[in-house]
Amino acid sequence: MKIVDVCAFYAPKGGGVRTYIDRKLKVGAALGHEVVVIAPGAHDHVEQRGPNARIVWLKSQLFPLDFNYRYFNDTEALYAALDREAPDFVEVSSPWRSASTIADWPGNAPRALIMHADPLSAYAYRWLDPVAKRPTIDRAFDRYWRHLRRLDGKYDMVVSASPGLSARLVEGGLRHVVTNPMGVDPGVFSPRLRDEDLRRRLLAMCELPESATLLLGVGRFAPEKRWPMLVEAVEAAGSRHPVGLVLVGQGRDRKAIVRRVSANPHIRILKPITDRGELARVMASADALVHGCEAETFCMVAAEARASGLPLIAPDEGGAADQARASGGWTYASASAAAAADAIADYAARRERGETGPHAIIPPPRTMDDHFAELFASYERLVTPHRRAA
Structure with a gap:
C-alpha cells in the first residue's frame, strides 16, 4: 500500500x-x-x-x-x-x-x-x-x-x-x-536512564539541595503551552516546599520566558536539546513532569515522561490529562496557576514522605x-x- x-x-x-x-x-x-x-x-x-x-x-x-x-x-x-x-x-x-x-x-x-x-x-x-x-x-x-x-x-x-x-x-x-x-519511540525513553549525578547537578543549577523536588517542563515556548502560568505555580508551591523547575524547549516566546524567570534562582532554562538520547536521560533524571497546555491532542512529551517513569502533573483537559489519568498522575483545573500550585505542592509533600516518586510503578504508554x-x-x-x- x-x-x-x-x-x-x-x-x-x-x-x-x-x-x-x-x-x-x-x-x-x-x-x-x-x-x-x-x-x-x-x-x-x-x-x-x-x-x-x-x-x-x-x-x-x-x-x-x-x-x-x-x-x-x-x-x-x-x-x-x-x-x-x-x-x-x-x-x-x-x-x-x-x-x-x-x-x-x-x-x-x-x-x-x-x-x-x-x-x-x-x-x-x-x-x-x-x-x-x-x-x-x-x-x-x-x-x-x-x-x-x-x-x-x-x-x-x-x-x-x-x-x-x-x-x-x-x-x-x-x-x-x-x-x-x-x-512513544520504542527503546528511547526508560527509567533505567535515570542519572542521580545529573539530577544533583540540575538541582544545583536551581540552587537547591539534593532533597528538593526537581520538576521538568518540555515543549515549545508558545502561548498555548502556558509556561508563565506554570512558573507562577512553581513559585507558589516553592513557598511551601523546596521545588526546582528546569525548562527545555525553544520557540518565539523564549526571550519573554527568560525574562520572566531571570529573578528566580530555582527555575532554569536549558539550551534546546535536539538529541533524543540526551533528552531521554534528562527526562528520566527528573522527579516529575509538569505541563500547562490543555489543548494537546495526544501530548507526546507526557507519553515520553511516562515511558521514563515520571509522575505527571497536568491540566484536567486534553491529551495531557488523558496521559496523567492513565498513569495515576495529578490533574488540576486547566488555566489555574493556583490549582497547579496545589497539585505541585501535594506531589512534593507526598514525595518528601516517600509516598511517590519516579521509581513508582507507572503503566507505560503504548x-x-x-x-x-x-x-x-x-x-x-x-x-x-x-x-x-x-
Missing part, C-alpha cells in the same frame, strides 16, 4: 509532529508499505529516507506567526505532486486549509484527516473560557464546526489520539471519528509502532473496496 501524508505541520524544527512523522516513515517501510510525506519547504526537493520512505518538499511561504513553519500556498503544485505519486491512501495532518484542499482533490484514493491540532482548545477556549461557557463559545465558532463537519463528509476517517477530543468531535456532529492513541500497525490496518480495510471498484 502506498500512503501519502500531506503534512503542513512537518518542519525541520518541529516538535511532536516531526517525531511522529519520522517514526511513521520507518515503521511504514518495515511493515511493507511505501510512505511519502509531502511537506511545505524552502524549495522543491526530495529527501530520501529509505527504500520505501521519502519526503517531497514543495516550495511554500513562511507561516507569519511562527517562522519555524511554512504553509502550502500553491494548490496546483500540491495536486500535481499527489497526481505524480498516485497514492492508494492519502492522509492530511492539519484541520486547516490543507485539509480543505485535499478534500477537493479529484483523485480516487480514500483519505483520512489526522487531528494533530485542536484549534478550539488552543485558541478559542483558551481566550474565552474566563468570560463565557463552552456552549456559548462553540456557538460563536459555529463556522469552524461547520468546516469540520464538511471535512468529515469528505474524509473516510477522522483520526483522534485523545478520547476527550474524540468525544467533543462526535458531540459536534462528526460521524467518521476513530480514536487511535499515539505512542509505542508508536503499535499505533501505526493499527492505523495502517484500518487504511487497508478502506483501500480494498476502492481497489475492487477500480
Whole structure:
C-alpha cells in the first residue's frame, strides 16, 4: 500500500509532529508499505529516507506567526505532486486549509484527516473560557464546526489520539471519528536512564539541595503551552516546599520566558536539546513532569515522561490529562496557576514522605509502532473496496 501524508505541520524544527512523522516513515517501510510525506519547504526537493520512505518538499511561504513553519500556498503544485505519486491512501495532518484542499482533490484514493491540532482548545477556549461557557463559545465558532463537519463528509476517517477530543468531535456532529492513541519511540525513553549525578547537578543549577523536588517542563515556548502560568505555580508551591523547575524547549516566546524567570534562582532554562538520547536521560533524571497546555491532542512529551517513569502533573483537559489519568498522575483545573500550585505542592509533600516518586510503578504508554500497525490496518480495510471498484 502506498500512503501519502500531506503534512503542513512537518518542519525541520518541529516538535511532536516531526517525531511522529519520522517514526511513521520507518515503521511504514518495515511493515511493507511505501510512505511519502509531502511537506511545505524552502524549495522543491526530495529527501530520501529509505527504500520505501521519502519526503517531497514543495516550495511554500513562511507561516507569519511562527517562522519555524511554512504553509502550502500553491494548490496546483500540491495536486500535481499527489497526481505524480498516485497514492492508494492519502492522509492530511492539519484541520486547516490543507485539509480543505485535499478534500477537493479529484483523485480516487480514500483519505483520512489526522487531528494533530485542536484549534478550539488552543485558541478559542483558551481566550474565552474566563468570560463565557463552552456552549456559548462553540456557538460563536459555529463556522469552524461547520468546516469540520464538511471535512468529515469528505474524509473516510477522522483520526483522534485523545478520547476527550474524540468525544467533543462526535458531540459536534462528526460521524467518521476513530480514536487511535499515539505512542512513544520504542527503546528511547526508560527509567533505567535515570542519572542521580545529573539530577544533583540540575538541582544545583536551581540552587537547591539534593532533597528538593526537581520538576521538568518540555515543549515549545508558545502561548498555548502556558509556561508563565506554570512558573507562577512553581513559585507558589516553592513557598511551601523546596521545588526546582528546569525548562527545555525553544520557540518565539523564549526571550519573554527568560525574562520572566531571570529573578528566580530555582527555575532554569536549558539550551534546546535536539538529541533524543540526551533528552531521554534528562527526562528520566527528573522527579516529575509538569505541563500547562490543555489543548494537546495526544501530548507526546507526557507519553515520553511516562515511558521514563515520571509522575505527571497536568491540566484536567486534553491529551495531557488523558496521559496523567492513565498513569495515576495529578490533574488540576486547566488555566489555574493556583490549582497547579496545589497539585505541585501535594506531589512534593507526598514525595518528601516517600509516598511517590519516579521509581513508582507507572503503566507505560503504548509505542508508536503499535499505533501505526493499527492505523495502517484500518487504511487497508478502506483501500480494498476502492481497489475492487477500480
